[in-house]
Amino acid sequence: MVTAKRRRFIHANVAWMLAAALVLALLDTLSYELFFVAALTGFLIVVELTAPFRITPTWRRRIKWIILLGLAGFGYVTVQRILAIISVGAS
Template sequence: MATRRRTQFVHATIAWQLAATLVLVGLDALTTELFFVVSLIGFLVVVELTAPLNVQPVWRRRLRWLILIGLVGFAYVVVQRILAILPPGVI
């Protein structure tokens, strides 16, 4: 049972990333940063939509670390974008 749900989770995450890649390529907007942000959003959506109501398996508790790493990466992307927008000499 847990293996089936884990497989469904992985398939949903891969499907989201593939769809995101195809959409970004179709819009001619594929960059590493944008793909990372869209993939992170999709990952968080899949985590929430597939969350069990009563019991949390051990493999789902480990997802917290991936979420934390993803949010740190997102913060890095945001800071880099803000620094690129600010005029030189502000910081």
């Protein structure tokens, strides 16, 4: 059963992602890469803002693996952007 704190965590993440998609769409800059970076940033912020002080529940301990995957994806996006900039500058 989902606890109130876990539900609040999920709602905050979903709200952040919807807001990020809406803002990017309004600015006409919506792309997978920008949405991923905005969603990852929001996820990390929500993780830190909702971190418990004393006892860490089991479901929160598994978040570190999601963070690692997100940072690996961020590294991939960053490398792709750098390679695109370099290839444009080289020609």
